Amino acid sequence: PTEPVTIKENNTADTVVVLINTTTKDVTLNLTENPGNAFDLRGSELIAKKGLDFE
Incomplete structure (x- = not known):
């Protein structure tokens, strides 16, 4: 994404946070933090592995 992504509070596990589109072939995605x-990367999807509570 070209802008910040917002995640709704109290989401369910395995929620797709963002779909990552690339224009470069053979790109490898990984999480640095x-x-x-x-979170988890599954193909081109960034997934929230659990419900997130910001309080």
């Missing part, structure tokens, strides 16, 4: 192991 993953607080609390809350």
